[in-house]
Amino acid sequence: MSAALRTQAVALYRQGLARITPEYLLRQALAVNEAVELTFLDRRERLPLAAGGRLWLLCIGKAAAPMAAEAHSLLGGRIAGGLVVTKEGFALPGLPWPVHETGHPVPDARGVAAAQAVEALLQQVGAEDLVLVMVSGGASALLPAPLAGITLEEKQRLVQLMLRTNMDIHEINTVRKAISRFKGGGLAALAAPARVVGLYLSDVSGDNLSSIGSGPTVPEPVDFPAVVLLLQAKGIWEQVPASIRSVLERGEAPPKVPPTPPVNGLIGTNRHLLRAIREAAEDTGFRPHVNEEPTTGLNAEALPGLLGRWDALRQAQGGRGGPLCLVSGGETTVEVTGHGLGGRCQELAALAMPRLDACTVFLAAGSDGNDGPTDAAGGVVDRESWQRVQAEGIPYEALLADNDSYHLLERSGNLIKVPPTRNNVMDVHLFLEQG
Numbered sequence: 001m002s003a004a005l006r007t008q009a010v011a012l013y014r015q016g017l018a019r020i021t022p023e024y025l026l027r028q029a030l031a032v033n034e035a036v037e038l039t040f041l042d043r044r045e046r047l048p049l050a051a052g053g054r055l056w057l058l059c060i061g062k063a064a065a066p067m068a069a070e071a072h073s074l075l076g077g078r079i080a081g082g083l084v085v086t087k088e089g090f091a092l093p094g095l096p097w098p099v100h101e102t103g104h105p106v107p108d109a110r111g112v113a114a115a116q117a118v119e120a121l122l123q124q125v126g127a128e129d130l131v132l133v134m135v136s137g138g139a140s141a142l143l144p145a146p147l148a149g150i151t152l153e154e155k156q157r158l159v160q161l162m163l164r165t166n167m168d169i170h171e172i173n174t175v176r177k178a179i180s181r182f183k184g185g186g187l188a189a190l191a192a193p194a195r196v197v198g199l200y201l202s203d204v205s206g207d208n209l210s211s212i213g214s215g216p217t218v219p220e221p222v223d224f225p226a227v228v229l230l231l232q233a234k235g236i237w238e239q240v241p242a243s244i245r246s247v248l249e250r251g252e253a254p255p256k257v258p259p260t261p262p263v264n265g266l267i268g269t270n271r272h273l274l275r276a277i278r279e280a281a282e283d284t285g286f287r288p289h290v291n292e293e294p295t296t297g298l299n300a301e302a303l304p305g306l307l308g309r310w311d312a313l314r315q316a317q318g319g320r321g322g323p324l325c326l327v328s329g330g331e332t333t334v335e336v337t338g339h340g341l342g343g344r345c346q347e348l349a350a351l352a353m354p355r356l357d358a359c360t361v362f363l364a365a366g367s368d369g370n371d372g373p374t375d376a377a378g379g380v381v382d383r384e385s386w387q388r389v390q391a392e393g394i395p396y397e398a399l400l401a402d403n404d405s406y407h408l409l410e411r412s413g414n415l416i417k418v419p420p421t422r423n424n425v426m427d428v429h430l431f432l433e434q435g
Helices: 002-019 022-029 064-078 109-122 152-164 169-178 186-191 209-214 224-233 242-250 270-284 299-316 344-355 383-391 396-401 405-412
Strands: 030-032 035-039 044-048 055-060 079-087 099-102 130-135 195-201 263-268 287-298 324-333 360-366 378-382 427-433
Touching: 002 270, 002 360, 002 378, 002 383, 002 427, 022 030, 022 035, 022 064, 022 195, 022 263, 030 064, 035 195, 035 263, 044 263, 055 064, 055 109, 064 079, 064 130, 079 109, 099 109, 109 186, 130 186, 152 169, 152 242, 169 209, 169 224, 186 195, 195 209, 209 263, 224 242, 270 287, 270 324, 270 427, 287 299, 299 324, 299 344, 299 427, 324 344, 344 360, 344 378, 344 383, 344 396, 344 405, 344 427, 378 383, 378 405, 383 405, 396 405
Parallel strands: 055 079, 055 130, 079 099, 130 195, 195 263, 287 324
Antiparallel strands: 030 035, 035 044, 324 427, 360 378, 360 427
């Protein structure tokens, strides 16, 4: 029964993703006739098209390829030119525009080449044109455009430092924006004098547009002293390359405010995925409950709250019978002190393993299908998983201490592996009980 319930948990995760694809979310948000009709989560906008004005398309992030495919389906030959930048392995065949697959989470030379291609494309736009920029998670790393005087290698070193400390995505992107030409509205400024529309899929808690992909179309002033203080507080300032420290200490950056304010809005969030999983669970016969408050923070600190909510739900629902399900999400962090392989979802599942009773299955998985720098989406565990670890002598504490949750879960048979989802709306945390 426990193995079947683990399989059911993975099936619900995949069914939820299948119901809120980037294509589906874009279809709800975009239509073009005599004007561009936008349906954001919080409002509607209508942007008339100037006579002779052209449409241009930039899709950046892990969901870039399906968003580009849907844009082509919706708009056909109305797009004068486009460009797609996505993670390696996340492309799709048949797109009519150039596709760049680049490095993530550490930027690489392919990303620099993609940034140059973006600049070349934007040089073609005119004042009567409109540029549609579709941004999804991963865009920050996938499209590096460091300020003059900062090399790719130096930016890579900074990113590696930030990934190894307990900085959340908001903090990491705050630093990225300070040393980038594209982030924090820079891309919109480069597109001037054309009008710019930013359609955002959120992969960050709070759904702040300026943090999604570091807000390439969201103008935001940089507080350089605050960035310096942040890196000092995290204990990595002295390890930051000298060129980057110099830029941050001088506090100088090119202007990133376009003459015409961009039109930006959300078209999809983690809540969409949680609700889609709830619907799939209902269809399967579970009594699902959703907690839309995102879980954040270090895994060891976040796990007690997750377990507490599950225990409270079980007590409140006690005696009603039938299978029970609790769906939540968010994005936790890992403090990296070892040299192993893993990701935040894998570590969270591994930490939960010894704390589950015989009736509970717990799943933690990333919506993009890649948890950390691995080929696994996350992990799904239960009491049998912990018994297997003990029976086979798997060095649980040592592997966790080395940040090697991947090989811990691999040896216990609890990794989740799926094809690239080409989506990114944070993580899923799922509890199931057969009842």
